[in-house]
Amino acid sequence: MPRLNTDFIQMIKYVIKRLALSVLILLGVSLIIYALIRIQPGLDFVEKKYQAQLQQDSTGQVAELVKQIQATYGLDTNIFAGYLKWLSNILQGNFGDSFQLSVPTGEVTYIEIIGPDGNPILTPKYETTSNVVSIIFAKSGVSFIIALIATVLEFIIAIPLGIVSATKQYGVVDYTVTVLAMMGISLPSFFLGALLLKVFSVELGWFPYSGLTDPNSGLPVIIDQAWHLVLPILVLTMLSVGGLMRYTRTNMLEVMNSDYIRTARAKGLSEHSVIYKHAFRNTLIPLATLFAGILPSLFGGAMITEQVFSIDGIGKAAYTAVVNGDVPFVMAYCMFLSILTVIGTLLSDIMYAIVDPRVKLS
Amino acid sequence: MNENLKNVQAETVQSEESHGGEYILEVEHLKKYFPLKKSLTGKVQVYVHAVEDVSFKLKRGSVLGIVGESGCGKTTMGRTLLKLYDITDGKVYFNGEDITHYSKSQMRKLRPQLQVIFQDPYSSLSPRMTVGEIIGEAVLQHKIVPKNEIRDYVVKVMESCGLRPYYYNRYPHEFSGGQRQRICIARAVALNPQLIVCDEPVSALDVSVQAQIINLLKNLQEQHGLSYIFISHDLSVVKHISNEVGVMYLGSMVEKGPTDKIFDEPLHPYTKALLSAVPVPDPRSKMNRIILKGDIPSPANPPSGCKFHTRCDHCMEICKTVSPEFIERGEGHFVACHLYDEEQKDIEKEQG
Numbered sequence: 107m108p109r110l111n112t113d114f115i116q117m118i119k120y121v122i123k124r125l126a127l128s129v130l131i132l133l134g135v136s137l138i139i140y141a142l143i144r145i146q147p148g149l150d151f152v153e154k155k156y157q158a159q160l161q162q163d164s165t166g167q168v169a170e171l172v173k174q175i176q177a178t179y180g181l182d183t184n185i186f187a188g189y190l191k192w193l194s195n196i197l198q199g200n201f202g203d204s205f206q207l208s209v210p211t212g213e214v215t216y217i218e219i220i221g222p223d224g225n226p227i228l229t230p231k232y233e234t235t236s237n238v239v240s241i242i243f244a245k246s247g248v249s250f251i252i253a254l255i256a257t258v259l260e261f262i263i264a265i266p267l268g269i270v271s272a273t274k275q276y277g278v279v280d281y282t283v284t285v286l287a288m289m290g291i292s293l294p295s296f297f298l299g300a301l302l303l304k305v306f307s308v309e310l311g312w313f314p315y316s317g318l319t320d321p322n323s324g325l326p327v328i329i330d331q332a333w334h335l336v337l338p339i340l341v342l343t344m345l346s347v348g349g350l351m352r353y354t355r356t357n358m359l360e361v362m363n364s365d366y367i368r369t370a371r372a373k374g375l376s377e378h379s380v381i382y383k384h385a386f387r388n389t390l391i392p393l394a395t396l397f398a399g400i401l402p403s404l405f406g407g408a409m410i411t412e413q414v415f416s417i418d419g420i421g422k423a424a425y426t427a428v429v430n431g432d433v434p435f436v437m438a439y440c441m442f443l444s445i446l447t448v449i450g451t452l453l454s455d456i457m458y459a460i461v462d463p464r465v466k467l468s
Numbered sequence: 469m470n471e472n473l474k475n476v477q478a479e480t481v482q483s484e485e486s487h488g489g490e491y492i493l494e495v496e497h498l499k500k501y502f503p504l505k506k507s508l509t510g511k512v513q514v515y516v517h518a519v520e521d522v523s524f525k526l527k528r529g530s531v532l533g534i535v536g537e538s539g540c541g542k543t544t545m546g547r548t549l550l551k552l553y554d555i556t557d558g559k560v561y562f563n564g565e566d567i568t569h570y571s572k573s574q575m576r577k578l579r580p581q582l583q584v585i586f587q588d589p590y591s592s593l594s595p596r597m598t599v600g601e602i603i604g605e606a607v608l609q610h611k612i613v614p615k616n617e618i619r620d621y622v623v624k625v626m627e628s629c630g631l632r633p634y635y636y637n638r639y640p641h642e643f644s645g646g647q648r649q650r651i652c653i654a655r656a657v658a659l660n661p662q663l664i665v666c667d668e669p670v671s672a673l674d675v676s677v678q679a680q681i682i683n684l685l686k687n688l689q690e691q692h693g694l695s696y697i698f699i700s701h702d703l704s705v706v707k708h709i710s711n712e713v714g715v716m717y718l719g720s721m722v723e724k725g726p727t728d729k730i731f732d733e734p735l736h737p738y739t740k741a742l743l744s745a746v747p748v749p750d751p752r753s754k755m756n757r758i759i760l761k762g763d764i765p766s767p768a769n770p771p772s773g774c775k776f777h778t779r780c781d782h783c784m785e786i787c788k789t790v791s792p793e794f795i796e797r798g799e800g801h802f803v804a805c806h807l808y809d810e811e812q813k814d815i816e817k818e819q820g
Binding site: 364365366368369370371372373374375376377379383384387388391461462463464 | 550552572575576577578579580583584586588591592593594595596597605606609610639641652655659
């Protein structure tokens with residue numbers, strides 16, 4: 107079909123145009139983020155790190171080192187010069203090293219250490235890297251798994267509840283679901299997390315307190331990890347279901363009151379086709395906009411929840427980096443989120459064109 | 469108790485005998501109230517009397533036009549007799565069958581025979597379905613034609629409604645208002661209905677397109693022997709298409725009769741006022757417009773007696789207290805007005 111073809115070419119053109127525009131957006135975003143980090147007080151992470159050595163530093167070597175590191179990241183100049191320094195590093199593909207975090211690279215070298223009996227012993231040394239890109243990739247895995255499961259649960263629970271509560275508006279089910287949803291929306295994650303920990307870990311002892319694994323549990327690794335992830339996933343799901351459910355309900359109600367639903371009823375269609383074929387299909391249109399936020403929420407980690415449950419994911423890493431003024435890491439993390447958001451928005455616009463035949467991308 | 473029951477049964481038997489035949493639709497004392505205000509306990513305190521005691525019969529293959537100003541209950545009446553709204557009181561017979569208490573599934577089976585065309589062709593088509601799907605969906609669900617013939621059938625119906633076959637895979641937003649209304653008509657006609665309620669089918673359209681759609685409806689009616697209830701506030705449109713006209717005011721039917729009778733010899737003062745508002749395309753003709761005083765009263769709190777008495781030039785004492793009956797004054801010409809009570813008495817005297 108020639109018509110479809112031109113539509114497809116239009117869409118490709120549109121995507122290329124949008125991607126080109128995204129580069130500009132990301133530049134602006136990066137400048138704002140950099141400025142925000144640089145103006146926060148207590149930005150002396152490098153000096154703090156070498157504090158002990160600085161005090162014993164008689165030759166001035168350590169002070170020299172500190173100066174070098176600061177110069178590398180442009181921390182010794184003003185915000186704008188520092189930003190340009192950062193930008194030129196980025197353009198050369200160098201995102202820098204985190205001031206505080208490091209992750210194992212997986213490489214192992216063996217070094218000889220003279221043992222107490224005087225014989226050399228081969229000791230493994232696990233190589234680590236502080237490269238921020240490596241850290242982000244290493245740490246976002248566990249966050250992604252948690253977020254993916256929580257998001258799938260969110261959609262599975264929230265959308266049917268939203269539909270039921272819209273079709274039985276002001277009924278018992280509707281009120282119950284609405285009250286629960288409101289509670290979910292209103293509770294902060296640190297409160298809900300702490301509450302669940304208190305009840306299910308401390309009092310009942312059903313779930314572990316923190317971390318991802320427990321070597322003493324005696325369970326297979328997968329089951330052990332799943333067991334550790336129950337509470338964090340529960341928190342994330344409970345917090346997000348309410349919003350999506352209300353959103354589905356509102357949109358569904360709007361569609362149910364439209365004229366074409368009356369037409370569908372007058373056609374003599376079964377209630378099932380009226381709700382799922384006519385009403386729900388049209389509710390999908392506003393739901394498609396949710397895709398804009400889904401990428402960053404899948405890969406970006408959950409700062410507070412990971413902190414509460416001491417899960418070593420990207421959210422917790424970002425939290426410590428922000429608190430400690432770890433400029434290279436925070437910059438890389440924020441850029442990572444921005445890229446995901448920009449792509450997510452583009453995806454949601456494409457989704458919009460797919461689900462709504464009235465929308466043409468151009 | 470027992471006696472009451474017997475009476476009810478006797479009545480039902482009687483009414484069953486007298487329904488059907490040449491009439492496709494009979495409406496008796498139809499009422500539709502909407503709750504407006506509820507007390508704290510959930511008991512309804514105030515109702516909007518949207519349709520109050522409307523009765524009429526529609527002959528097979530004929531067109532009944534319903535006219536009246538905005539908010540007089542025309543649309544509500546049309547939707548209520550299709551049971552798109554629950555009936556508050558009264559009875560509706562379709563082909564002699566009492567459908568008043570039909571369950572939802574019984575109604576669903578009956579729907580293909582009782583179709584409707586809504587006013588706004590822009591919002592009454594689902595934006596996510598193609599024209600073919602919209603027209604064919606109910607055809608498939610009600611098994612009007614075998615599954616493998618649906619496409620050909622839909623295309624045939626589309627052509628009969630002035631739609632090109634290649635519109636099949638297009639979406640409603642690609643069409644103009646007139647074409648959309650053709651889609652709505654094709655959708656209704658595809659189900660082989662006997663009766664179509666046309667709820668202001670042309671008032672959302674351009675005047676130039678209105679005529680095309682009216683003529684399409686007229687042709688389809690002649691071809692398929694359809695019956696229409698044609699709701700409109702446009703008197704000239706109603707005059708053109710209807711065999712009979714009913715005039716509604718504030719939820720009640722005040723006059724009903726053959727089209728030429730209503731237009732040439734209107735009886736009810738409201739009908740006269742309504743007809744005097746029709747513009748005459750002659751600048752020299754002096755129009756004797758009857759200007760009604762005041763606004764239309766609230767249907768939540770309708771006036772006592774004759775509902776029109778607050779705005780009527782000929783209002784008498786009796787009008788304020790006694791509600792006039794809907795009585796036949798000429799052949800098939802019904803009117804609800806006390807002005808003709810004297811006349812009636814004279815006739816009765818003569819006959820007596």
